[in-house]
Amino acid sequence: MLTTRRLPLMAIMLLWSFSSNAADWPEFLGPRGRGVAVDQAIRTTWSEADGIAWKAELPGRGASSPIVVGDLVVVTASSGARQDQLHIVALDKATGRIVWHRRLWATGRTLVHPTSAVAAGTPASDGKRIVALYSSCDLVAVDLAGRLLWQRNLAVEHPRSGNDVGMGSSPRIIDGTAIVQIDCQGDAFALGVDAATGEDRWIVPREKIASWTSPLAVTTPAHGDCVLLQNPQGLDLRLAENGKSVWSWKGKCEGIPMTAGSSAQLYVPGDGLSAVSPSGTAAQPAWRSPKLSCGIASPLVWGNSIACINRAGVLCIGDTADGQIRGQVRLAGSFWASPILAGSTIVAANKEGKTFLVSTDGEPKIIAENELPGTFTATPALADGNVYLRSETTLWKVAAP
């Protein structure tokens, strides 16, 4: 029953719901995992001493990206000699002050390769709650006030899940279903749970092979909301609601950089880059470009362009119609973070702390190289023209111009 005592609370929550929808970057690679914000202009230059709105030391290490939900920036981390302390931290977007900080114990394995982290998967939010997945296969949800809503200890439920290189897949929330893919040599599966309750909506076994890709939201005219799952043996499109298979495509795929694109055409890293055209319940290869090669970073697609950063640090831009190279530019360093697009500028952060801004108007051209201290393997986030860069242990907010 709605009482007058609760009206102010309702009003404030309404205000929250309005504020939370504007300029969010709610999951890995932003809205729907596209990494594109064509309406956002960012500043051109920054350094430790210039253009930084705030920086915040995090309570542990991680390779996960920050997300932006309403006025919160949320980031995960792990700490301790055994990296078994899991953290979710929410910071005030305006000031960098910690608003709340939830801690949990890992219930699964926490061994990871030094280049990765137990907090490698980026959390996802539907604007009401935040869902986080750690390398320990702990899947947890908290509300926007940091209250634990549910937890699924997937390594307890599936004792041979996970791998000791470190699980890096991020959860994706599609129409109320939080979807995770646990790709490993042991108990491999994809799971869709009710994002509100944590209850199973579906679970399907996967090939016993490791991958570090994340589920991708794909909407098709015939099937509506779907999720694309990728491992080194191919692609698997399933209905987000119940996990039923729509089509699968067997072909060489990478295990780390993930497919980009939409239901019209998907761009699949693997032996160069392949375009795959879904049609009904099948998918056909359209073209393959050996020159559009991805290293660790995922490809970036916008308009009729696609950009890949190869293992040598060369950023190539190709045409989505046929894969022909339009231009390329040599960056420097190694790229674990995926490139994103702000306006018409590609933002590419290398591991060594240098963020390249590459103009895509005409021939690709480096317009700035901005350096911050630390090791950066997390993909940057964008909101309101602000860039959020996460080093292993520090979160930086680069102020909007």
Place this chain on the structure above:
Amino acid sequence: MRATVWIGVAISAGLMTSAAVMAAEKPQSVAEAVAIATKLAHAGGPRGPATPGDQAALAAQADQIAAIPAAWIVPCLAAFADATPAGANWLRSGLERAVDQSGSTLAVEPLAAVVADVKQPARVRTLAFSWLKDRDQPRAEGLLDTMLADPALDLRREAVEKRLAAVSATDEAAQKATHRECLAAARDVDQIERIAGWLSEHGEKVNVAEVLGFVRKWRISGEFDNAKGVGFATAYPPEAAKPGSPEAREWKVVESADKHGAVDLNAAIATKKGVLAYAVADVVMPRGGPAEVRIGSPCAVAVWVNGTPVMAHEIYHASEAIDQYVATAEFREGANTVLVKCCQNEQTEPWAGDWKFQLRICDSVGSPLATQAASEKTPN
């Protein structure tokens, strides 16, 4: 406008929490709070939530714990005993919200008493220590002075760090004595290596493999077929027959000289793919009962103790680490036999060439238990 929105958000976040707590009834007594905490700590059993609907009920119980007064927080810590993995996190989430709200009203001495009580679970004492440190850092760090041999690994680690930090910068003899003391106390591999490195740099050679207690003397039999991974589930003579029996196949004595006790099967047998080997070690245990078998390998491995299967991991080239896989096994006082099956697959990547393992037998905090005779003989 932005500030207004933020104030609204801050208030709404606070009110949402309060509203959630208001929705659940606050415990009326410390006994009721402990009862709720105990129920929460046993959530779901060992395999996860018992029924899907439990999660909302558990969140409501965590809200009840979040609402308890500061004085009831320490009594609720007792509920962590025998907590399930999920239950421990539910209880922690509620208690830490109560701690966040308690401010200075959470008394430090009861926390210090929990930290000092070695009969309490390590996780409880470590949690209490972190809360104590947030409130009274000198008091917390003072407790570390007696914790060099603490059963709580995180506290022991901090005690070692404190002792190392306090050593005189000018008195090398005192520095060496402190490092030796800390080497004996440390149980974390990275800490042991750092201390051993310092001692080596200062003229005191340390055998890290010996400090960590790796089993280094083995008898090796191989290779056996593991093409397409068929060998992992195949019981070849060394595991089908009595481990180490002469009929198994020719046995070769190998003693690891590796810093981390690794037994390199490429060197001991041949650099091959799609094969497996067995390794047998005779170890002497100071007492009978359970002990932890800790093995690390980039290859698929299985372990038996005195003929009883202990663990099996069919994972190939997905990282390796000291103590990668840990399982508890029953040992006899005195002589025991450990059998390892180590399988190489057919991956051709340059990083998939290693065929090796390392093994040690420890108590629950990582203190090595097993010893070996001075020499091994090849069975006839």
